[in-house]
Amino acid sequence: MLAFKLLIEAFRDFLWPISPSWLFQRDRSEPAFAFIVHPRSISDVYHKYLFTRVISPKLLEWFLLHFWPVILSEVEGLRSVKNGKPIRGWILSIPLTAEQVISKRKIAVKMIKRAIKLAYCRGANVVGLGALNASVTYRGRDIEDIASRLDIGITSGVGYTSFNVADLISYLIKHFKLDNNVVVGVVGAAGGIASAVIRFLFTKGIKNWILIDLDRKHNRVHELIKEFKIINPSGSFRVTSQLSELKQCRFIITATNAPEALIRSEHLSTGTIILDDAQPSDVDAQVVLEREDILVISAGIIEAKEINTNFDLDLKHRNDVYSCLAEVMVLAAHHRIREKSFDYASVDEIQEIGKLGKALGFGRAEFQNFNKVYTGQDLNNFYDKYIKKI
Numbered sequence: 001m002l003a004f005k006l007l008i009e010a011f012r013d014f015l016w017p018i019s020p021s022w023l024f025q026r027d028r029s030e031p032a033f034a035f036i037v038h039p040r041s042i043s044d045v046y047h048k049y050l051f052t053r054v055i056s057p058k059l060l061e062w063f064l065l066h067f068w069p070v071i072l073s074e075v076e077g078l079r080s081v082k083n084g085k086p087i088r089g090w091i092l093s094i095p096l097t098a099e100q101v102i103s104k105r106k107i108a109v110k111m112i113k114r115a116i117k118l119a120y121c122r123g124a125n126v127v128g129l130g131a132l133n134a135s136v137t138y139r140g141r142d143i144e145d146i147a148s149r150l151d152i153g154i155t156s157g158v159g160y161t162s163f164n165v166a167d168l169i170s171y172l173i174k175h176f177k178l179d180n181n182v183v184v185g186v187v188g189a190a191g192g193i194a195s196a197v198i199r200f201l202f203t204k205g206i207k208n209w210i211l212i213d214l215d216r217k218h219n220r221v222h223e224l225i226k227e228f229k230i231i232n233p234s235g236s237f238r239v240t241s242q243l244s245e246l247k248q249c250r251f252i253i254t255a256t257n258a259p260e261a262l263i264r265s266e267h268l269s270t271g272t273i274i275l276d277d278a279q280p281s282d283v284d285a286q287v288v289l290e291r292e293d294i295l296v297i298s299a300g301i302i303e304a305k306e307i308n309t310n311f312d313l314d315l316k317h318r319n320d321v322y323s324c325l326a327e328v329m330v331l332a333a334h335h336r337i338r339e340k341s342f343d344y345a346s347v348d349e350i351q352e353i354g355k356l357g358k359a360l361g362f363g364r365a366e367f368q369n370f371n372k373v374y375t376g377q378d379l380n381n382f383y384d385k386y387i388k389k390i
Contacts, residue, residue, distance in 0.1 A: 003049075003050075003051045006049065009070065009071065010067075010068075010070050013068065013069065013070040013071055013118055014068050016117075016118055016121040016122075017068075017069075017114050017117040017118045017121060019121070021120075021150075024120065024121045024123075026123065028123070028125045028151075030080075030085070030087075031080065031087050031125060031126065031331075031332040031333070031335050031337045032087060032088045032089060032122075032123045032124045032125055032126075032332065033075075033078075033087070033088075033089040033090075033124055033125075033126045033127070033128065033328045033329060033331070033332040033337075034089065034090045034091075034092055034115075034116075034119030034122065034124035034126075034127045034128070034328075035075075035089070035090070035091050035092070035127070035128040035130055035324070035325045035328055036069070036092045036093070036094065036112060036115045036116070036119070036127060036128070036129055036130055036133050037072075037091060037092070037093045037094075037130040037131055037133070038093055038094045038095075038096055038097065038098065038101055038130075038131055038132065038133060039064075039093065039095070039096075039097050039098075040097065040098050040131070040279065040280045041097050041098065041099070041280070042057045042060055042061065042097060044097075045060060045064065045095075045097075048072075061097070061100065064095040064096055064097065064100065065095075065096070065100065065104065065107065067095040068095065068111070068114060069092055069093060069094045069095070069111055069112075069114050069115035069118050070092065070093060070095075070118075071090050071091070071092050071118065071122065072090075072091045072092060072093050072311050073090065073091045073309060073310040073311035074088065074089070074090050074310060075088075075089035075090065075091060075307065075308070075309050075310065075329075076307070076308045076310065077304075077306040077307040077308050078306075078307060078329050078332065078333055078360075079333065080333055080335065081333050081334055081335075081359060081360065082334075082335055087329075087332050087333060088123060089124070089328075089329065089332065090119065090122055090124065091309060091311050091325075092115050092118060092119055093115075094108065094111035094112055094114075094115050094133070095111065096108055096111060097259075098131070098132055098259040098279075098280050099259040099260075101132045101133070101136050101259075102132065102136065102257065102258075102259050105136055108132075108133075108136050109136065109137055109142050109143065112129070112133050112136075112137055112143055113143055113146045116143060116146050116147065116150070116152065116154075117146065117150070119152075120150045120152055124152065125151075125152055125153065125337045125338075126152065126153035126154075126155065126328055126331050126332055126336075126337040126338075126339070127147075127152060127153065127154055127155070127328065128154075128155050128156075128157060128324055128325060128327060128328030129154065129155070129156050129157070129324070130157070130279070130322060130324050130325060131279040132257050132259075132279070134156035134157065134192075134324070135191070135257035136257070140154045140155075140156045140340070140341075144340070147340065151338070152338075153331065153336070153337050153338050153339045153340060154340050154341070155324075155327050155328050155331060155339065155340075155341040156192065156324070156341060157193075157300075157322075157323060157324025157325075157327045157328070157341075158192045158193050158196050158341060158344070158345045159196070159327060159341060159345040159349050159350050159352075159353040160302070160323045160324070160326055160327035160330065160353045160354070160357060161193050161277060161299075161300045161323040161324055161327070162193055162196035162197045162200055162345055162350050163200070163323075163350045163351070163353055163354040163357075164299060164300055164301070164302060164323045164364070165193070165197045165253060165255075165275055165277055165299045165300065166197055166200045166201050166204070166350070167354070167364060168275055168297065168299055168364070168367075169184070169201060169206075169251055169253075169275065170201075170204065171364070172251075172273060175379060175383075176273075176379075176383050176387050177383075177387075177388075178250065178387075180204070180205040180206050180207070181207075181208060182206070182208065182250040182251060183208045183209070183210060183248055183249045183250055183251075184201070184206060184208065184209055184210070184249060184250070184251045184252070184253065185209075185210040185211075185212060185245065185246045185248070185249035185251070185252045185253070186198060186209065186210070186211050186212065186252075186253045186254075186255075187212045187213075187243070187246075187252065187253070187254040187255070187256055187262065187263065187282060188212075188213060188254060188255045188256035188257070188278070188282075189211035189212060189213045189217075189221050189224070189239075190213045190214075190217040190218075190220040190221050190224070191213075191255055191256065191257070192344065192345075193255045193277060194253060194255045195224050196344070196345040196350060197253055197255075198211075198224070198228065199224075199227070199228065199231075199345075199346075199347060200347055200350050202228050202231055202232060202235060203231055203232075203347050207232060207234060207235040207236060208235075208236045209235070209236065209237050209238070210237075210238045210240065210245050210246070210248060210249055211225075211237060211238065211239050211240070212239075212240055212241065212242070212243065212245065212246070213239075213241065214241060215241050218239055218241070221239050222239065225237045225239070243262065243263060243264075243267045244266075244267060246263065246267045246268060246269075246272070247267065247268065247269045248269075249269075249272060250271070250272065250273065251272075251273050251274075251275065252268075252272060252273070252274045252275065253275050253277065253299070254274065254275070254276050254277065254278055254282040254283065255277040255278055255282075255299075256278050256282050257278075258278070258280075258282060259280060260280070261280075261281060261282060261283055261284040261285070262282045262283075263282055263283045263284060263287065264284045264286075264287065265284065265286060265287050265290070265291055265294075268287065268291065268294050270293040270294075270386055271293060271294075271386040271387050272294050272295070273294075273295045273297070274287075274294065274295065274296045274297065275297055275299040276296060276297065276298055276299060276369070277298075277299040277300045279322075281298075281370070283296055285370070288369050288370065288371050289371060293385070293386045295374070295379075295382055296369050297367045297368070297369060297374070298315075298368055298369045298370070300322055300323040300324065301315060301320055301321070301322060301323065301365040301368065302320070302321055302322070302323050302326040302357065302362050302363070302364070302365055303317070303319055303320060303362065303363050303364065303365040303366070304319055304320070304321045304326055304329065304360075304361075304362050305319055305361045305362070306319075306361065307319055307321060307329070309321060309325075313325075314370070315365075315368070316365075316366065316368045316373050317365070317366065320365045320366075320368075326357060326362055327341075327353060327357075329360070330353060330356045330357050330360060330362070333356075333360055334356055334359075367379070
């Protein structure tokens with residue numbers, strides 16, 4: 001019965017975006033949101049749709065290329081800060097895996113546009129782009145046309161994600177009795193989230209950076225450094241494409257759009273703290289499982305009290321959500337439904353989205369990765385063994 005229900009819903013989701021827009025005309029003055037994701041790998045598809053397990057991975061990949069976006073769940077628990085009314089929201093998914101999103105970019109962009117139309121048909125007037133959907137559309141710029149045509153807001157989650165990552169580092173520097181002279185490495189430094197985090201933390205006094213990205217992106221990184229130097233001429237920046245440089249870093253922020261893990265054990269020194277904001281993860285699973293002298297924390301996770309996504313986000317607690325999902329909920333709750341937020345967030349904008357989230361009761365989630373939740377005692381033990389003695 002479940003398989004039949006999913007097929008009926010999928011058929012509905014196929015028809016809606018190709019139907020005339022006048023069929024979905026309604027009062028859109030009240031906020032409603034949608035959040036678009038994609039499966040990280042074929043295993044996510046097998047997990048969600050059990051009946052697909054009889055299909056070989058290669059055939060299923062072909063099938064996904066010819067499928068369409070679907071609604072996964074309705075999000076419950078969000079209320080307007082203005083009038084207290086419930087705000088409806090949905091999690092949608094394009095069918096492509098992370099690898100397909102990167103390798104079949106044109107198809108991915110078309111899928112995302114279709115997902116936005118599906119969200120509009122459902123009633124959403126602000127849409128968040130999750131995982132690689134943001135980067136593959138150049139953080140939303142490639143879908144501005146449909147967003148403008150439907151008069152719908154778009155956010156890539158840069159602001160709230162940057163706030164969360166910066167908040168984590170600030171907390172951990174204080175907790176581990178470090179100072180602002182720590183060396184921070186950033187993998188994917190040219191990206192919107194990474195550059196926003198650097199911008200924000202640089203104004204807070206953290207000035208020693210190793211910025212890592214592909215050679216072809218170094219011009220962009222140097223442009224960012226010029227901007228940062230205006231804020232504080234004494235900042236120290238090293239630009240490289242070599243992951244081996246991470247051995248010099250106490251903190252590592254990673255936020256790339258790579259479909260596979262980049263950071264391996266040989267790149268890391270004892271006592272390193274990694275904030276991994278990539279989906280899929282940029283950190284090899286063996287680092288988490290085998291290196292107790294490395295602290296790997298999944299960044300960009302918010303505790304959203306009272307929120308029920310009705311979908312397994314593969315996080316440790318029911319009220320944990322990704323910060324890019326939290327951002328679109330924050331905008332909807334504050335009735336900021338026509339805004340378009342792409343690849344840039346100023347310091348003021350980052351601080352503002354943090355305050356708006358706090359007004360909803362959103363806050364820092366427990367430190368976690370795919371393997372475990374870190375308790376306060378875990379952090380204290382890590383400090384005693386791998387930081388205090390160094």
